[in-house]
Amino acid sequence: MRFLLNLDVPDLDAAIAFYTRAFDLQLARRLFGGSVAELLGGPAPLYLLQCDAGSVPCEGTQRDYRRHWTPLHLDFIVDDLEAACARALAAGARCEQAIRDEADYRIALFADPFGHGLCLLQWRGSGYAEASA
Template identity: 60%
Template sequence: MPATLLVNIDVDDIDAAESFYARAFGLTLGRRLGPEVVELLGAGAPIYLLAKPAGTRACDGSAQRRDYRRHWTPVHLDFVVEDIEAALGRALEAGASLEGGIRDHDWGRIASLADPFGHGLCLLQFKGRGYDALVEA
């Protein structure tokens, strides 16, 4: 049986994060799992916002501390949208920061952003065959 994907995002303000992801991407509250966990639905996988104060240890055995300034990680979220300009407008209005303009590719368009908690994310609008355009027919 294949694994099930759940997305977890550490944030320092769970109410602000819930508002951001709802306003920016149209996600809806699934349920609150206590005061420190919010489940959001409407993406391809459930997204769990986890209240983790800045400065706390990232995990047992790690010296790294949580920092919600803009940071880079090799794992990020891509939100596939039908209208990238409209989606970008909603994300910026909700508090995202644009990191460069919308870029065009054979497969579609992409915009790189950061959420208000320092996490990178992208908006993708596929055209034609989408990523299949990268594979020779």
């Protein structure tokens, strides 16, 4: 089985610029009349979907790109957390929690320019494979 990551954004060109600069992903192609961008370079493709603010994803809701909370977010596993944080900030991310050291990992929390939460993680050891129960 494979999975794809799809992320709604209000400005496709700005989102391409952010995710390619911040995480060194590469634009592979544009699909569906240019309304979707396929980014490669991670363990799964990331598809950015142009969805205007105010559009209706499901009955009773409207897309709003102010900072929002959702139970689904992106974690980017990095080798050098300080360098990754600097790169994300330079690309336009907002730091919401500075680097924190935990027993199994180091982490910093950010929001992308479109309100989506994301984490930068640097494992100590091999990550979840070593995590305690």
